[in-house]
Amino acid sequence: MLDVNRRILPGFGLSLGYTLLYMNLLVLIPITVLAVKASQLSWPEFSEAVFNERAIAAYQLTMGASFLAALVNLVIGLLIAWVLVRYRFPGKQIFDALVDLPFALPTAVAGLVYSSLYVKKGWLGQFLVPLGFQGSYSRTAVVLVLIFVSFPFVVRTVQPVIEDLDADVEEAAACLGANRLQTFTRVILPTILSALITGFALAFARAIGEYGSVVFVSGNMPYKTEIAPVLVVSNLEAFQYKQAAAVAVALLVLSFSALLAINVLERWSRRRYV
């Protein structure tokens, strides 16, 4: 960093400047404004807005449901990435393109579709509700829809890493007497672990921020199925702008610490082969 001018690659100053400018304009300034808004509250007011029971229940649901959704996507995403890379089958390209669909579809549409599917009289709900599976207006519904909106991340981060796996490393494991399971757990998994964690973190982050689909499927019952972003909006609707900002700041701090922890984990998983 000291000898900026003595680098071989040109444009370091310019690109760093751009990066900082963009980070400021797009990320830091809005967040600062948010923090400033929230700081207009006195401490007791802030504490009341952020730490009341309803808010805490909302954070728990947001974090818990997002974590669960990301976890499910970790497993399913790995499976799908594996199938897409390793096997050839008719319609593979269509399937591959379908993976990105949750990004393109307005999440409100996803929410509406999910809620109508799983209600008592819905296509799936008519079979599932009698079995005790409440796929709509419940916490399960929140998890389901979060799985949908954060689905592409793990697939897309892991896919290129699986493509890059050397065939001869797996062959070497087989020659040494390892069965497929041993080869997977001891050779392949450690190699793709870092990408898996990254995909997990992205999916998790995306799920925390999701609003549009959840409002339609969860029913937004305080203490039960209300997620933190919905709480922010309901504060806004009650013209409590500062309280809304306070809850948003709390959510931000939570998300940031969770992502930071995942990042540390990811670094640790990679540390061993660089």
Add this chain to the structure above:
Amino acid sequence: MSITAKNIVKRFGSFTALDDVTLEVGGGQLVAVLGPSGSGKSTLLRIIAGLELPDSGTVLYHDEEVTDSHVRERNVGFVFQHYALFRHMNVFENIAFGLRVRRWPKDKVEHRVNELIQLVQLEGLGRSLPSQLSGGQRQRVALARALAPSPKVLLLDEPFGALDAKVRTELRQWLRRLHEEIHVTSVFVTHDQEEAFEVADQVVIMNHGKIEQVGEPGEIFEHPANPFVMDFLGDVNVFHGRVEGGRVMLGDLAVDYPDQPHQEGRTAKAFVRSHELEIARSWNGRGSALKAEVVQVNPSRGVVKIRLISADFGLALNVDVAWDRFADLRLSVGDHVYVAPRRVRVFVEDYAI
């Protein structure tokens, strides 16, 4: 443990990689399979290992048929050109892998791995990661890893192909010594004829999915079976001419060739190795010689490589001259000299096709 591959056929689409190949490797031997790229040598090795299945034919390890058994049941040691080390494991864990998946007890694993680290002379590097090692060290780790579970056979696919020249020479001599120590039946594939001849007990020469010749290095060098082998061994000048009446006629050159006493002429290829050509300043008329002009003089290890052009014959010749002979001749570019072969190998062209 001897290896037999019988009547192996392998096709990839319309390309025939192996065309009815039969190979026998005696127990405890070190055999080199030598051939240009695309000759099917690696495919043959992979079929012996079980990494590839033949379309037809059988593979036997010492009378036991293994054609249909899976690679992990065959207990082979396989060394890859690009090492194929597990990059997230250190040297110790890499070598231990084959033992751990066999559920060896901890203390036995430790003992065996340390033994192998010593064998491949990597003491003190057990905790290093593959990325911290040089190419030669990585390949020694790969070798130790392959040897750890005491394989019945050791198969090496261009093991030194990715290394630089000096390391390659050291490592192949080391492999030869290692083989004398442990005597496991070994087959290694290479496209480098020097490597094959220096290391192996037996050399198998392949081309276009077929075996051209099998023999001890000296035997192959002295008696190449056909023009391909002669040419592939390198450092050779090719003359096109005719054989008739017990003589080979190569332009101005006429050489005795008693193997073909018939009067009828046949086209033939004559091969003369670079060190089997004689250069002289003048010619006394005994036998025949070719006039040529020196166009290049390259001093090299052991010999001086001279490049000549014979204008009448339209032929470029490479001649190796010993340093003291070179000093006597005092050759320089542009000199006109006489060239005569000391030894000619003639292959009469087949009329089969």
